[in-house]
Amino acid sequence: MPHPDLTTFLRLMHDHLSTLQAVHAAPHGLREAEIRTHLRHAQQGRSTAAPSVSHVFRQLCTHGLIEPLPEQSAVYEPTMRVQRLLREFQREQVLSTPKVLRGHLEQIATDRQRLHQFGEQQLQNGAIRTLEHLGDALEEIRRLSRTNREAILHRVTALRAQTKGISVEDRFSILLEMMDDHIRPLEAIVHSGGMAEEQFSQLETTLGHVQPSFADAPAVLRELAVTGARLRRVRRHVLQNFETARDEVIPLFKAQVRSTMLVRGASKLLQAVHRSGPDVLGLPERLRLLRINIRTVLDDNAMRSFLLDMRAYTPAPPDPIPQRATDAQPAPLPHRDELIAQTVQACPIDDVMAHLVDQFADADVSHVLAAYRYILQSQKLRISFDATSRTYTHGRCLLEAHPARVEAVALTVA
Structure with missing residues (x-):
């Protein structure tokens, strides 16, 4: 197939987009007769000077917009470049391995x-x-x-x-x-x-x-x-x-x-119930089900007296709920820009995680991890990792990471 002219390729795709979308939407391609039918419907209402359906079909093949399916000469599909464009704009991206x-x-x-x-x-x-x-x-x-x-x-x-x-x-x-x-x-x-x-x-x-x-x-x-x-x-x-x-x-x-x-x-x-009946589940043993049988009317005088006393019972007011001790608030994390500026001034830093653990010893561990992420994503810093990981202690937490050396990025003037 010759290399397509870019201008012709884009013009053909623009003029016959609906036909290309129909071919793309067909799970097993479209026959040549069906493609020609789509082209004929698309040309209705256009000027009489429009090219013939046969000419347009040949152009779509010649300029690399459609091609026959493997080992089939009458069934066509869009070429890979057209499929990628349609998937990109139709949000039908294919997962790559x-x-x-x-x-x-x-x-x-x-x-x-x-x-x-x-x-x-x-x-x-x-x-x-x-x-x-x-x-x-x-x-x-x-x-x-x-x-x-x-x-x-x-x-x-x-x-x-x-x-x-x-x-x-x-x-x-x-x-x-x-x-x-x-x-x-x-x-x-x-x-x-x-x-x-x-x-x-x-x-x-x-x-x-x-x-x-x-x-x-x-x-x-x-x-x-x-x-x-x-x-x-x-x-x-x-x-x-x-x-x-x-x-x-x-x-x-x-x-x-x-x-x-x-x-x-x-x-x-x-399946077990269908084969062996409901007793196979052992629900009474598992759920500790109790069975109470009342065979006579309640006529015990002592019990009646107790229930009458309970009806008139007024509970004492509950004890006041003790106030919860105020938890110590963790030290706040500096603003991202302020943190990056401080890190740039401190460069070079041989182990940025150890530096952050010492700097934010009283802060919550989530603040330490957030600061670590800000530094790794900053364009003002150059990061290089050691091959061997190590463990850091922050409060009651253990953090494992590869030691990262941080250097400020030198501005290059072209």
Whole structure:
């Protein structure tokens, strides 16, 4: 298939969008006769100078908007580029597996090594070409992260809205697939010791290492600055998108686990009752049911006197409720900007978690974790993690993290 002309491609997609949407909506493609019918209906009301249906159909094929299904010559589907555009604008994003993300991260590792070699050899053209490749890989990772988040949110929203026509078992199976195929593998990639953070940290180190080699090359310095900005944005967006998707799926998954367990338990109980009768449940022993038989009328004089006295009984006023001691309020967390400014002044910090635990020793542990997150997401700070984790003590809490060294980001003037 020849490479399509961009202007013609966009014009054809604009003029025949309804037909392309119909082909895209067909689960097994559309026959050529059906596509021609859609084109004929779309041309009704247009000027008589409009091209023929046969000509339009050939253009859609020639310029890469539709193509035959594999091993079928009369059934067509949109090409992959058209499918991606329609899914993007119709919010029908396809979930990509973590293997796709790993592939881009492996490519970043390869390009990072090439950039290091070009820096040692001071080859400007090779460095610029490699930085452009790195920028493309970083943007693709950011796009995958965003589309995965939107696809997961779309599926969770649809699953919540679909209250009829789907069993508890099917609902649980759908959520379990999302957990096993996406949430858990992605968590292993994006957490502080995962593959993504490891490659991002190494790339940040390499960008800083090769910068002196191109001190007299403004074009390379500009590309280094742009790639560094892309890297910081990708690190922030990948983490945010993953956490958003995870926070939507996990509560629904846990609730579905409980519902599934209840349904399975009730099903097993009903099967046992059907086979052996209700006595197999042992309800009197399990629930401690009591049976009281009153065979005679109550005529005991002592009991009657007691009940009359109880009718006239007036209870004493209750003891006053003691006032609860005022809990000591935890030390407030500084504003995000103030915290970042203090951290920049204190740089370099060899272990930012230890620094925060000491600084906020009297604060609530949630404040410590919030401050830690603000620092990791700040574009004014450069973070590098140790390979070995350690444990920190804050009050009665134990925090485990990889020691993170924090340095202020030096502003580069192109």
